[in-house]
Amino acid sequence: MKKEWPLWEVFIRGQHGLNHRHVGSLHAPDAEMAIRNARDVYTRRKEGVSIWVVPSALITASDPANRDALFEPATDKIYRHPSFYDIPDEVGKM
Amino acid sequence: MYAQMVTTDANRVRDISEMSDEERVFQERIDRGEKIEPTDWMPEGYRKTLIRQIGQHAHSEIVGQLPEGNWITRAPTLERKAILLAKVQDEAGHGLYLYCAAETLGVTRDELIELLHAGKMKYSSIFNYPTLTWADIGAVGWLVDGAAIMNQVPLQRTSFGPYSRAMVRICKEESFHQRQGFDIMMKMANGTPAQHRMAQDALNRFWYPSLMMFGPSDKDSVHSAQSMSWKIKINTNDELRQKFVDQTVPQAEFLGLTVPDDHLKWNEEKDGYDFSEPDWSEFFEVLKGNGPCNKERLDARIKAWDDGAWVRDGLMAHADKRAAARTAAE
Numbered sequence A: 001m002k003k004e005w006p007l008w009e010v011f012i013r014g015q016h017g018l019n020h021r022h023v024g025s026l027h028a029p030d031a032e033m034a035i036r037n038a039r040d041v042y043t044r045r046k047e048g049v050s051i052w053v054v055p056s057a058l059i060t061a062s063d064p065a066n067r068d069a070l071f072e073p074a075t076d077k078i079y080r081h082p083s084f085y086d087i088p089d090e091v092g093k094m
Numbered sequence B: 001m002y003a004q005m006v007t008t009d010a011n012r013v014r015d016i017s018e019m020s021d022e023e024r025v026f027q028e029r030i031d032r033g034e035k036i037e038p039t040d041w042m043p044e045g046y047r048k049t050l051i052r053q054i055g056q057h058a059h060s061e062i063v064g065q066l067p068e069g070n071w072i073t074r075a076p077t078l079e080r081k082a083i084l085l086a087k088v089q090d091e092a093g094h095g096l097y098l099y100c101a102a103e104t105l106g107v108t109r110d111e112l113i114e115l116l117h118a119g120k121m122k123y124s125s126i127f128n129y130p131t132l133t134w135a136d137i138g139a140v141g142w143l144v145d146g147a148a149i150m151n152q153v154p155l156q157r158t159s160f161g162p163y164s165r166a167m168v169r170i171c172k173e174e175s176f177h178q179r180q181g182f183d184i185m186m187k188m189a190n191g192t193p194a195q196h197r198m199a200q201d202a203l204n205r206f207w208y209p210s211l212m213m214f215g216p217s218d219k220d221s222v223h224s225a226q227s228m229s230w231k232i233k234i235n236t237n238d239e240l241r242q243k244f245v246d247q248t249v250p251q252a253e254f255l256g257l258t259v260p261d262d263h264l265k266w267n268e269e270k271d272g273y274d275f276s277e278p279d280w281s282e283f284f285e286v287l288k289g290n291g292p293c294n295k296e297r298l299d300a301r302i303k304a305w306d307d308g309a310w311v312r313d314g315l316m317a318h319a320d321k322r323a324a325a326r327t328a329a330e
């Protein structure tokens, strides 16, 4: 009979048009209660205007063992950054 | 503190040359100030110690609601009542953030709660003292939340990501807690002579238990040394206690209240106060379960848990039934 309420991940969008951001997790029996609980646990001081909840069990995460394979290739592509290019001062702001 | 005398399973802190490759990489990441995330490799001792520490911290937030909750229905004004209600609700939130941080380490919240109820996990000694008058609510916010802030602010930099993020959230909310307490103390200390006496009496009773919150001196403790090398403890107990005294004594003077310590004296040389240690035998008695309110606190938690079981089970059964109906309809 005894079954613990499942875990939900909570995402909140603040007032300034930014993306929903992961703020933490909580337990709730279903999505509706998860939203209600998220409202009380994570937005007591106007931290947001929109809440998403996702069952934690449905999240697929990258494997930390693959960290180098996934993210290392980005470090040597410095030409992807604007600072790679020297533009003469005479050109003005660019 | 909210987590006191957390053990680490270590008999001594090992040198980096004695570690396995995995452990060395782990320790070097911590030394570089990187955060450890739940799916990263970590030594078993680190994981277990954090479960004990974060769990105890979470329990303290939850049990800590009881002494203050005691005054919600008897707050002197509607405004004070609303403030206290908001403060106690924050503490419930703190407990929830922390249980979730602990759960990322592979333990469930229900397991932690059951360990608490079985007497196998602790909460802070401070919450085993009663709140006898309204001035005690002021003293709790001012001193107890004040002491908690001393410990929690550095813990924002702790090595374990979820714990660190919980601490950031908590610290944002704590300053309100301490200020509302000090605000009560100002009203009481500057009120009628009877109110002033109540404020002094609250300070007298909460001063030493607040100093005990930091735990006994741990300058020679292997556990503290291990926890510090793992960055799950940032300062020694004595450092934090000294900081707390140095910060609080001038505030007491501002209130026109007397810190109940005959040996309290400014020490120019160390740029801090000399002060009396609390009675550590009392502290150990409280930890053993013999404080003034241990039984009352634990009984209240167990009763709330048992009385709420039908609600938890009912909502779960309802959710399962609806989910099954949805699947059948698809």
Ligand SMILES: [Fe+2]
Binding pocket: B061, B090, B091, B094, B170
């Ligand atoms: Fe708290």
Ligand SMILES: [Fe+2]
Binding pocket: B091, B145, B148, B174, B177
């Ligand atoms: Fe607090």
